[in-house]
Amino acid sequence: MHKVGIADTTFSRVNMGRIAIDELKKSASLQIERYTVPGVKDLPVACKILIEENGCDIVMALGMPGKEPIDKMCAHEASQGIIHAQLLTNRHIIEVFVHEDEAKDEKELAWLAEKRTREHAQNVIKLLFHKEQLQREAGTGQRQGFADAGAIR
DSSP states (O other): OOEEEEEEESSOSSOHHHHHHHHHHHHOOOEEEEEEESSGGGHHHHHHHHHHTTOOSEEEEEEOOOSSHHHHHHHHHHHHHHHHHHHHHTOOEEEEEOOGGGSSSHHHHHHHHHHHHHHHHHHHHHHHHOHHHHHHHTTSOOOSSSOOOOOOO
């Protein structure tokens, strides 16, 4: 049985970990291990621990960076750390960040966090069980959260 890690943060304004677990459980029989940390810069080591110490096959890194310039810098640093953790562990870590300034208000922000998290949870299922579906979607401009960009014809 595949084991999926969920790394999430207390800084997020939406319980993205709960949403991811709900979506994963709807779609497949999986073991799920959750590791919650304070902020996005703590996610890379949480992901690495989930893989190396907890035996996860794949991890979702969930975070909600703020809208200030320092938050964007922290998100960039966290992304670099997540990429590094992937290379060190040879495992996929699906980064699911929702930036506060992506939405016009809190209602849209909550909607976006849920939609993006659920759609990326479905990507985890595809990576584990349906890689051929990802191949069929190649070049189609898929976007998680807002409307897909679509293919260029």
